[in-house]
Amino acid sequence: MTTHERSVSIWKFVRMRPLFPALLVTLSLSGPALAQDLANTDVTIKDHRFSPSEIHVPAGKPTMLTVKNEDSTAEEFDSSALKVEKVIAGGKTATVRLRPLEAGRYPFMGEYHATTAQGVVISE
């Protein structure tokens, strides 16, 4: 009897898993009002190249990049060093948030055109 009840209660818990999206919504409500306060750098993608391709940010502070894709095709702003993967559709602008970075060089690239789209964030 008791063992049965026990397994039933566990099943209830397991069935609750689909609530995860709700959790995300809750997270987003407590969301980022901070966006305007962050130091911003404008970056443009054109002809599958970043400009500027060298971005300087202050060390130890969260910052953001506003990336405008002037090409007609999508690009993915990708950097394992910055922990950023963000698809930017053709003609769109996207915000890339950077965590507080220790001083150093953090390369990034446009994954869909990695031969030309290369850049680096320099934290100092």
Add this chain to the structure above:
Amino acid sequence: MLATLVIVFREVIEAGLIVGIVLAAIKGVTRRGLWVCYGVVGGVAGACFVAAFAGRIASLFEGSGEELFNASILLLAVGMLTWHNVWMASHGRVLAQEMRQVGADVAAGERPLGALSIVCGVAVLREGSEIVLFLYGIAASGGTSEPGMMAGGALGVLAGAGVSALMYLGLLTIPTRQLFSVTSALITLLAAGLAPQAVAFIQQSGHLEVLTSIVWNTWLLSDDSVIGRLVHTLIGYTAQPSGAQILIYFVTIAVIVVLMRLVRLPRASEGKAAAS
């Protein structure tokens, strides 16, 4: 052509390894191919849809729609993998006995099959939408010749599927009895590896601003190398994990292991009672 091959290969392998592990985990279950097919076909359709509306999705939630979408489907996969493992822990023994008989009745097994179908779908959806966007970009910019792109894409799919098939066949050489524990362990690690990726996306969206700093840097193996990608998919390796990622990795493992223990204990005692 080479760029197409490399990207397609990389994305296919990430989805393929997950599908391979899922297939091995439900070895011997009738109609498992069908369920996995549902997942893969659904994933491909979803990938095209996501790629078509990439701009629209990205602009949701103050511009962090893409991150939250990615995080949600990753967490969905983590949930489904957990569910599968817990379900297998409670039914695995019965299932293993049934499978030895011809024409095992797996009506009761459809629940985790549905869950794993979703896992396959999510894996294909995520990697597939990147392939679609990339190929569309190449085709639209007219940089490479169309035959070259097609050849690169086809080779990439073949190579990626080949590696995934090798992994699957390797798993099949394990005797059924141990296969359950091996695939359970693999799926636990798979889930534990997906959860930190979800955390990374949530952190990227700016909704979780704790423990974002990098705890260590494994200079030996880069995330971008082929081996780095493989272990990233299989066990969630990342060269530079943030504190929150490490935390969620071990929490996920702990939750799955504890849940599996909890459902196994009562079942084991029931089995004894039935035997006596």
